[in-house]
Amino acid sequence: MNSESNMLYVVMLGASGAVGTETLGTLLQGKNIQKITLLGRSHISDLDNAIVEQHNIDITDASSYENFLQGHTTAICTLGVGQPSKISKEEFIKIDKTAVLDFATACKKAGVKHFQLLASVGISPTSSSFYLRTKGELVEALKALHFDRLSIFEPSMILTPTNRYGIGQAITLKVWPLLKPILLGGLRKYRGVPVHILGQAMANNIYNKGDVYEVLQWDDFYN
Template sequence: MSLESKQTAIVMLGASGAVGTETLQALLQLKSIPQLTILGRSPIPNISDTAVQQHKINILDVSSYQNFLKGHTAAICTLGVGEPSKISKEEFIKIDKTAVLDFAVACKNAGVSHFELLSSVDISPTSKSFYLRVKGELVAALKALNFERLSIFQPSMILTPTNRYGIAQAVTLKVWPLLKPLFMGRFRKYRGIPVQVLGQAMARNIFKKSTSFELLQWDEFYTISEKE
């Protein structure tokens, strides 16, 4: 699959996280973007690309960033709580659902046609899991906004090169890759995905033709990122 040549102005929310960082770096390497706007709590250092604009915002206050959205054609949202079990359910909803949906609505109102979201495998608005249900409810709400194109990325375990969240993640990062041979057929979606591959996929998918609504999982990540 080859990238389209059309120019696309992109706005990002959540670029400082593990996946957001890799997505941002992949976008910068493409060097074909006329404008890349980064919204966050604080500026990301060491970015000198003239196409990049950064704005310090309050992610919970749409009025702090809505004026920065006009003129963009695509939005990438990788905002999310790294360790949901460490915060209250109310706080999780506020960040992972409300803040994201508010951003999406503002993007839609500003004329953004393509919205990409970092989500999770097995989400469903009827899931018995609180976290998967909230994320499923979010996607249902995003679909109701009727973006021209909506891309939902659904990784299972995201494999980062360093441990960010303590001993439990350290063990998981060691063990999960060893389970890959067990995840065959319809279970392939549970394979761990290197964060670099996921970031490349989110960046490059912006420039590829697709349907109006797409759910992307392990196999699609590798196909889009063109990595073996």
């Protein structure tokens, strides 16, 4: 199990966000990970680990990071706008769709076999919701890249321990957990998931065999 062929080399985009932080924390405790490369607009402070490399990049310019991708087996993308309603549609597409697709394309060219994306429940390229439609279009474009394995994580409400976005999120964080008992059957996927559970699921999934294309939702996060 500890042979070189089983070693994992992980590159992350978006590791400084809430889910990315939890994912990274779990990866640092994992086995068979030889290297973790973090790409972002700034370094994560107080991170001193021999297997971690950090590079400041321009997330909208693949040429600023493509030289750092070679040799990685797995890519994890948790990049995303925290409050889509606070920015223009053009800016949202630029970050949540174009920048992510450019990253995935560069990863594919560099030989990355497994790509993992933090998306959202309900995404569809035909959705009437701009947010869900954009995410759905992104996933269709990722499928067209033909990674050996593509893992799409689709949480509903991500429950963070602190309120980061004001009164609206404060109310949601209080109310959403109360809905769990009535979200049964096909509605289970809409249950809120604690951010640490989601982060652990994204990190631990790299050890699973998985399908060529897989969608993971609430039950999968706990399994």
